[in-house]
Amino acid sequence: MNKDYNIGVFDSGLGGITVLKEISRLLPNENIIYFGDTKNVPYGEKTKEEIQALCERIVRFLFTNGCKLIVIACNTASIAAYEYLHKISPIPIVGIINxxxxxxxxxxxxxxxxxxxxxxxxxxxxxxxxxxxxxxxxxxxxxxxxxxxxxxxxxxxxxxxxxxxxxxxxxxxxxxxxxxxxxxxxxxxxxxxxxxxxxxxxxxxEECAREVFRTLKANNLFNPKNEKGKIEFYVSGDKEIFQKKAQEFLGYEITRLFKVNI
Missing domain, CATH: 3.40.50.1860 (Rossmann fold)
Structure with missing residues (x-):
């Protein structure tokens, strides 16, 4: 697997950007793909089976788009789907619960x-x-x-x-x-x-970012390039609402934001 592949981070919607911020701070050279399932938020009202099905589609999307590690930056999804995703994913999975x-x-x-x-x-x-x-x-x-x-x-x-x-x-x-x-x-x-x-x-x-660091180290997957990593954002719902809120929290302009139907 290429070490300059992406870290995939996903959440039911906007919340996972709080984890992304910590990961990008600790690992500034890593490329990151963020997926917010804003079409199906909130997950907290869904069944375990529904959440697992949504998460599986997201993981397949992230893997197909060149991810070397995936972070479930959603507590509900981590509880409902971590064990299931860990079994089916070809790459390491980090869950926010631990x-x-x-x-x-x-x-x-x-x-x-x-x-x-x-x-x-x-x-x-x-x-x-x-x-x-x-x-x-x-x-x-x-x-x-x-x-x-x-x-x-x-x-x-x-x-x-x-x-x-x-x-x-x-x-x-x-x-x-x-x-x-x-x-x-x-x-x-x-x-x-x-x-x-x-x-x-x-x-x-912050602790989740440290776990990502430890997982990359254990699997010898650190990006060797000495340059600032790129961050791309994908959402399944409204782009404008997500962009406004995410920019306010992250403190920078989001230019690479795409709506996808998975």
Whole structure:
């Protein structure tokens, strides 16, 4: 496999750009293809089988377009499809769930909160994996049905956004010392979350980038070229909405953005 092939990053929509930002910061020489399935967002309301079918099409698209490693930058997709994709993919797969669990500084907190999509929370995957590392850590999980769709449509367009966000976060006891963002969309509204939650905020994006680094190293797949990598964006839905929001967060103009039907 060519070492100058791409890192593929995909999400149900916009959220995975928070992970892409960390990957491009840590690995600036790598070429990256980002796919946002904006036509089918949100994934959190779909069945496991539906999510697996969508993810399989995306992985095949990324592999066909010259990817050497794929990152599932979506918690819901990672829970529903990581094991399935790992079995069928001809290239390494990195899932955000393991990175998120590893991003928790263990033996630091007694209680933490978790917010994510209803699918992510109802799966019970986070408490199960966290308890394997610290069985005494008390965990409070809240499924946030409205947040992902609101962020995709434009968070600032909802006058009641802070009331809705506060309703979810205040379901977590004040005794919780940290809040794990178990949806990659949530760092896009980080300032509002910080205004409501008084403890530490745990964003797994940076740890996911480190896992990508370790996976490339283990497979001898680092891009040897000493030049800034190229980033291409693909979406299955509206290009303009995605472009506006992504540019605001990433802080640069996106010129290579394509709509595809897979």
């Amino acid at each position: 990175s998120a669990v590893d991003s928790i500084p263990y033996n630091t907190y007694k209680e933490i909160g978790i917010i994510g999509t209803p699918f992510t929370v109802n799966s019970g995957e986070y408490p199960r994996k966290i308890k394997e590392k610290d069985e005494n850590l008390k965990i409070y999980s809240v499924g946030c049905e409205k947040l992902c769709p609101m962020i995709e449509k434009g968070w600032e367009n909802f006058s009641d956004r802070r009331v809705i966000l506060a309703d979810y976060i205040t379901r977590i006891p004040k005794s919780a010392e940290a809040l794990l963002l178990a949806c990659t969309h949530y760092p896009l509204i980080l300032n509002d979350i910080k205004d409501i939650f008084e403890g530490d905020i745990l964003d797994p994006g």
